[in-house]
Amino acid sequence: MKNSLNRIIPNDMKAYKGMNQIFKQKNRKLVAETLTKNEKKQVDSLRILFDLIPITDGMTLSFHHHLRNGDGIINMVLNEIKTRNLKNMTLAPSAIFPINEPMVDLIKNKNITQIFTNYMNGPVAQAIGDGYLEKPVIMDTHGGRARAIESGELIIDVAFIGVPCADINGNGNGLEGKSACGTLGYAIADMKYAKHKVVITDYITTNIKPIEIESKYIDYIIKVDAIGESEGIVSGTTKPTKDPVQLKIAKDTIKLIEQLGYIEQEMSFQTGAGGTSLAVAQMLKDRMIENKIKGSFASGGITAYLVDMHEYGLFKRLYDVQCFDHEAIASLRRNANHYSMSASKYANPYEKSPVVNDLDIVILGATEIDSDFNVNVTTDSNGLIIGGSGGHSDTAFGAKLTIITTNLIKSRTSIVKDHVTTITTPGETVDCLVTERGIAINPKRTDLIKKLANSKLNIVTIDQLLTIAHDLIGIPKKIELNQKIIGLIRYRDGSIVDSIYQLRGDQK
Amino acid sequence: MRRSLLFIPANSPAMLQNADVFAADAVIFDLEDAVALSEKDAALDLLDQFLNKFKLNSIEKIVRINQLDSPFSLLDLKLIADERIDTIMLPKATSGNTLSLAKKLDRIEKQKHMTKTIKILPIIESAKSVIEVSMIASSQRVNGLLLGGEDLATDLEVERTEAGHEIFLSRAMLILASKANKIDAIDTPYTDIKNEDGLKKDTKFSKGLGMNARVCIHPNQIDAINEIFSPNKNEIEHAKKIINAYQDSLKTGKGAFSVDGKMIDKPIIERAQKVIEKAEQWNLL
Numbered sequence: 001m002k003n004s005l006n007r008i009i010p011n012d013m014k015a016y017k018g019m020n021q022i023f024k025q026k027n028r029k030l031v032a033e034t035l036t037k038n039e040k041k042q043v044d045s046l047r048i049l050f051d052l053i054p055i056t057d058g059m060t061l062s063f064h065h066h067l068r069n070g071d072g073i074i075n076m077v078l079n080e081i082k083t084r085n086l087k088n089m090t091l092a093p094s095a096i097f098p099i100n101e102p103m104v105d106l107i108k109n110k111n112i113t114q115i116f117t118n119y120m121n122g123p124v125a126q127a128i129g130d131g132y133l134e135k136p137v138i139m140d141t142h143g144g145r146a147r148a149i150e151s152g153e154l155i156i157d158v159a160f161i162g163v164p165c166a167d168i169n170g171n172g173n174g175l176e177g178k179s180a181c182g183t184l185g186y187a188i189a190d191m192k193y194a195k196h197k198v199v200i201t202d203y204i205t206t207n208i209k210p211i212e213i214e215s216k217y218i219d220y221i222i223k224v225d226a227i228g229e230s231e232g233i234v235s236g237t238t239k240p241t242k243d244p245v246q247l248k249i250a251k252d253t254i255k256l257i258e259q260l261g262y263i264e265q266e267m268s269f270q271t272g273a274g275g276t277s278l279a280v281a282q283m284l285k286d287r288m289i290e291n292k293i294k295g296s297f298a299s300g301g302i303t304a305y306l307v308d309m310h311e312y313g314l315f316k317r318l319y320d321v322q323c324f325d326h327e328a329i330a331s332l333r334r335n336a337n338h339y340s341m342s343a344s345k346y347a348n349p350y351e352k353s354p355v356v357n358d359l360d361i362v363i364l365g366a367t368e369i370d371s372d373f374n375v376n377v378t379t380d381s382n383g384l385i386i387g388g389s390g391g392h393s394d395t396a397f398g399a400k401l402t403i404i405t406t407n408l409i410k411s412r413t414s415i416v417k418d419h420v421t422t423i424t425t426p427g428e429t430v431d432c433l434v435t436e437r438g439i440a441i442n443p444k445r446t447d448l449i450k451k452l453a454n455s456k457l458n459i460v461t462i463d464q465l466l467t468i469a470h471d472l473i474g475i476p477k478k479i480e481l482n483q484k485i486i487g488l489i490r491y492r493d494g495s496i497v498d499s500i501y502q503l504r505g506d507q508k
Numbered sequence: 509m510r511r512s513l514l515f516i517p518a519n520s521p522a523m524l525q526n527a528d529v530f531a532a533d534a535v536i537f538d539l540e541d542a543v544a545l546s547e548k549d550a551a552l553d554l555l556d557q558f559l560n561k562f563k564l565n566s567i568e569k570i571v572r573i574n575q576l577d578s579p580f581s582l583l584d585l586k587l588i589a590d591e592r593i594d595t596i597m598l599p600k601a602t603s604g605n606t607l608s609l610a611k612k613l614d615r616i617e618k619q620k621h622m623t624k625t626i627k628i629l630p631i632i633e634s635a636k637s638v639i640e641v642s643m644i645a646s647s648q649r650v651n652g653l654l655l656g657g658e659d660l661a662t663d664l665e666v667e668r669t670e671a672g673h674e675i676f677l678s679r680a681m682l683i684l685a686s687k688a689n690k691i692d693a694i695d696t697p698y699t700d701i702k703n704e705d706g707l708k709k710d711t712k713f714s715k716g717l718g719m720n721a722r723v724c725i726h727p728n729q730i731d732a733i734n735e736i737f738s739p740n741k742n743e744i745e746h747a748k749k750i751i752n753a754y755q756d757s758l759k760t761g762k763g764a765f766s767v768d769g770k771m772i773d774k775p776i777i778e779r780a781q782k783v784i785e786k787a788e789q790w791n792l793l
Contacts, residue, residue, distance in 0.1 A: 244727035245526055251731070409525070436529045456791060472525065472562070 005374065005423055009496040010136075010485060016495040019428045028350040031152040033192045036219045041170055043198075043220045046080045052220070053196050055080075058088045059157040062149075062194060064187035065095035065119075066162070066174060066322060070232025073162040073200050076224070078102045081111050090114040092156060094145060094186040094343075095388070098122030099232060107132045114138075116154055118145055119388035128486055129384050131502040137385075137487040139378060139424075139500070142186065142321065143347025143354065143394040144492035149189040150344065153494060159194035161187045162227045163213050166201040170218025171211045173340075174323075175333050177203030179228045182302075182323025182332050184212050188342035191217045202227045212340055234325045240282050240305075241275030245436045249405050250279035252457065253363065253434045254287060259455055260448060262361050262401050263287055269315070270300040270356075270395055271363040273324040276405050280363050281305040288314045299346070299355050300391060302338070307331040310338065319355045321346045321391075347394035349492045356391070356398030364392055366406045366433075368420040371462050373427030373442045375404060376420040378489060381413065383481050383501050389424050394492055396429040401448075408435035414469035414476070416462060421479070423498040424489055437468050480504070509789055510534050510652065510692055510721040511737035512730045513570065517542035519551035524558045527567075530727045531734055533790075534568035539584050540575070540599050548580050552587055559592040570629060572597035576605045589616045591624055597654070601630030603643040610649050627651040629694075633659035638678045645685040654723060655682050657696030668699075670706065672713075683718040695719040701726040711736045738790055739783045747783035750776060 002008055003015035016022070043049045055061070063074050074093055079102070081089055089112045096103070096115075101123040106112045108127065113134035118141060120128075128137050140148060148154035164179040166172035174181045179202055191197055191213060198220045199213060241247060257263055269284065271277040282305060288295065289312075298306045299319040304327035310318050311331070318338040323329045331338045347356045356362075367386065368376040375396075377387045396402040406415045416435070431448060433440040438460035441448050452459050460468075487500030514532035516523050518539050527535045537558075543551040555571070571588050573596055574580035589596065598609055606628060613626050628649040632641055633656025645653055657668060657675050666674040675696065686693035695714040698707045707729055711722055715736055722733045739747070749767050754777050757765040765772055787793050 242728070245529060247728060248530060412525075436526065 003496060005426060005497060007423060007498045009488065009499050013488065013496045014494055016426070016491050016497040019426070022491070022493045022495060029151040031150065031193055033217070034195060034197070035216050036170075036197070038219045041218060041221045042168060043222050046076055046222060047083075049198060049220055049222060050080050050084065053158060055086070055158060057086050058090075059086075060090040060092055060155060062156040062159045062190045063091070063093035064161065064184060064190065065093060065097070066181040066184055066186065067179065067228035067233050068095070068181075069097040069099045070179075070229040071097065071099055071162065072224075072226055072228045073160055074100050075102050076200070077160055078106055082106060086111055088113045090116070092116040092145075092154060094118050094142070095390070096120035096122070096124045097232075100124055104132075110134060116140060116145070116148070117388065118142055119390045121386050125385035129500075129503040131484060131486055133486065136485050137500070139385075139388050139487055139489050141347065141389040141393045141490075141492045142343050142391045143349055143351075143356065144490055144494065145186075146189040146343040146348045147350055147492065148490075148494065149193050150348070156190055156194035158196040158198060159187070159190035160198050160200055161191060161213060161218075163199045163201045164227065165203050165205060165208065166199050166213070166221060167206055167208050167215070168204060168221065169215035170199050170213065170221050171208045171215045172199055172201065172213040173208055173210060174212065175329065176205070177201070179203070179226065179233065180329050181228070181233050182329040183320045183340035185321035185341050185346060186343050187213065189344055196220070198222060200224055200227055210340075239275065240279035243275065245407055246276045247279055248436050249407070249434050250276050250283055252439060253280050253403060253405050254283040255457055256403065256432060256434060256439055257284070257361060257401070258287060259457065260401065260451055263291060263293055265293060267293065267295045268297045268299070268358055268360045269295060270298060270359055270361070270399070272365065273301055273303050274365055277363050277365070278303065278305050280405070281309070285309050285312070285314060297355075297358075299341075299359065300395070302328040302331070304328060307335075307338070310335065319346070347391055347398070347492070349394075349397075354394075354398065356395045359395060359399035361401045361403070362395040362399035363403050363405055364396060364425075366404045366415060368415055368417050369404055369406065369430075369433055369462075370417045370420045370427070371466060373430040373433065373462065374420050374423045375425040375427070375430055376422045378424045379422040379500060381421050382479060383421055383503055385487065385500060389489070393425040393429070396425045397492065401432070402430050403432045403434060404430055405434045408437045408465055408469055409473060412473050414466070414473060416466045416469055418466065421481070422489065422500055426491070426497060433462060433465070435465060438465055440465055509786060510568065510694065511790070512733040513568075513694065513721060513723045514727060514730060515542065515572075515697070515723060515725050517551075518555040519543050519547045521554065524554070524562075526727075527562070528564045530730050532567065532724065532727075532730050533721070533734075534570050534595075535564070536570040536572050536597055536723065538572045539580070540572050548574070552580075552584060556587050559588070568595060569593045570595040570597050572599060575599050576609060585612060585616060589613060589626055590620050591622055593626065594624075595627040595629050595651070597629045597631060599631050599656075600633060600659070601637050601644055602634075603640040606630050606644050606647050606650065610647055613649065625649065629654055631656040632678065632682050633657075634663045635660070638681055641681050641685040642688065645689040645691060650689070650691060652692035652694050652721075653682050653686050654694040655679060655696040658699070660696075670710075672710065679714070679717055679719070686720075687718060692720045693718060695722040697723045697725045698729065699725065701729065704728075704732060708732050708736065734790075738792060739787055743783055744787045744792060747780035747787075750780035751784060754780075
């Protein structure tokens with residue numbers, strides 16, 4: 001069947017129906033939290049733990065991704081699954097990185113047959129694209145994953161929670177120890193609602209402050225030599241771009257925000273850790289200082305640049321679901337108004353007041369964007385999975401001003417398309433697109449268009465941008481996708497916005 | 509009128525593709541120093557294809573050809589000098605080769621039945637060209653002079669310094685020759701592309717001497733250069749006041765008048781008119 005975005009999805013799935021139809025569920029659906037009854041929690045090894053629980057064929061195991069591409073925990077668990085040759089396992093990691101390559105063999109051998117995640121790239125994404133995973137991978141948003149877990153839609157048998165610093169009762173946080181990664185916000189729903197909760201740590205101490213992982217939920221603690229590799233824990237890009245095209249985009253983005261009147265007292269702001277995003281943050285800092293603006297909060301994945309703005313007094317509070325660099329981790333330790341937040345508090349659509357709903361401005365990227373402003377950050381133009389929503393759809397929905405920044409042309413390919421290969425974020429939640437060759441405003445935002453009527457900025461329509469791109473590089477040949485569905489993009493309310501298709505043989 | 513002129517190596521497809529993305533008033537497609545000997549023909553072909561395909565609208569299109577006494581310059585002119593471009597940048601200019609280029613362009617324009625006149629932007633980058641700068645500037649096709657500080661320093665056997673004392677006299681002579689002929693005085697590039705503060709300081713100094721514009725060797729230099737060579741808000745507002753007061757004085761027949769307590773005379777009115785002209789051209793009003 002087709003959903004309201006005209007995308008084909010399996011008949012047995014809940015179809016995305018558009019902004020007017022979603023979130024009509026009035027009461028938040030919550031399963032009961034699972035508190036531990038265990039008094040003796042320390043277990044010597046994963047091998048013993050697998051026997052103790054016991055972990056058997058067909059179970060669902062979850063993980064968080066704060067250790068990113070330095071994570072050692074998923075691979076430890078995969079090794080145990082492999083040793084025991086467990087079958088039909090479901091994994092629910094909040095993200096999958098290249099370091100998780102050992103998962104590929106387990107997928108091919110049917111040890112793992114289903115995956116729920118919010119983001120993935122690397123060999124696992126390639127294997128799924130090649131059609132090896134038995135059931136379609138479900139790609140959630142950060143807020144959507146928390147909703148799915150708390151509502152019982154995603155039932156987790158065992159949650160493995162990597163905790164850089166824990167006590168023997170299972171209290172913990174991510175602030176200390178050799179694998180310190182900062183906040184553990186994505187693990188909170190798993191901690192509360194999984195049937196069994198296991199803390200895996202490489203640093204046991206006493207007097208944990210603040211307590212983010214609470215012992216009342218934790219059933220088992222395993223001490224290992226290392227839960228991760230520190231160099232992989234920090235995010236790849238942590239410096240503003242020096243690329244002149246991206247700098248132009250960043251400058252125009254700031255001018256746009258300014259002209260739309262969003263640089264004002266008590267403003268709130270979120271951006272990512274990419275080079276253009278960081279350049280926007282850096283320029284925003286200058287504008288805020290120049291205009292004596294004091295913002296209320298910045299949120300999301302926190303970087304050194306947002307910490308700097310907070311410590312400069314430009315944002316009173318930081319709400320942090322993921323520390324992107326060491327400076328953010330250090331800030332979480334030293335700054336009283338730098339708060340950890342759970343994925344639910346961040347972006348769960350049924351949370352009473354999720355942080356995303358209080359956002360004024362969010363700056364997001366795009367792999368592709370189409371003339372309806374639908375954005376793809378999940379696949380490339382061939383359909384290979386190279387990312388995922390993470391908080392993209394959540395923040396686009398919540399923020400008053402959602403701006404996509406991207407080069408119009410990258411590697412002689414237009415980022416603006418007639419139709420994106422895969423819809424990650426519906427265009428109805430996207431307001432502006434800033435490229436090096438012009439700024440397009442979603443026609444639905446007539447208020448913004450009116451404000452920019454006399455602007456000296458290069459305001460164009462998104463169709464004009466598409467024409468410019470076609471004039472410059474020609475009209476690309478349509479890429480025919482395979483018909484077999486290997487993944488589904490699940491919106492934050494649980495409905496399906498699009499399908500992901502198996503890569504064609506010649507794309508392997 | 510120019511403020512910023514961006515150099516783009518003619519053998520770089522990615523940079524050519526973004527030629528009109530930035531806010532430079534002119535782009536200089538470089539067939540000379542940026543292109544290795546082995547790539548001269550490929551660069552020329554690429555630039556030819558690029559100019560056929562891409563419309564750069566209102567941006568001035570300048571081509572820096574190879575030295576006029578090199579075997580490449582004739583090929584450059586034969587293929588590129590036509591309606592698609594506005595200006596030829598002449599390296600190692602002297603009064604002799606400026607005249608020679610002007611004659612070549614006369615012939616080319618006639619042969620190609622061109623409707624436009626291609627201008628010449630000579631680079632003053634040797635002691636001889638500094639000495640001859642007044643004659644070079646007076647050639648009819650010349651609409652600006654560019655100081656080539658690096659080559660000039662080599663010719664003068666001096667090191668280039670941040671303070672720029674070694675090129676002070678040359679800068680001054682180029683400015684005088686430009687102003688005397690009512691053409692643009694364009695300053696040498698600031699080569700430390702990572703030093704934005706240095707670029708701003710040196711460009712402000714350059715503007716203070718009388719330069720109108722500066723070439724950029726990196727797109728990230730454009731905004732600072734444009735800002736410095738543009739009239740600022742206060743200057744525009746003050747110029748508007750002067751023009752308004754001047755128009756009132758014409759209506760009322762008052763000879764002398766003042767603005768903000770200061771007497772206004774003809775040179776001040778002319779300066780105000782120039783400010784408004786620049787503000788109009790660069791969309792600053």
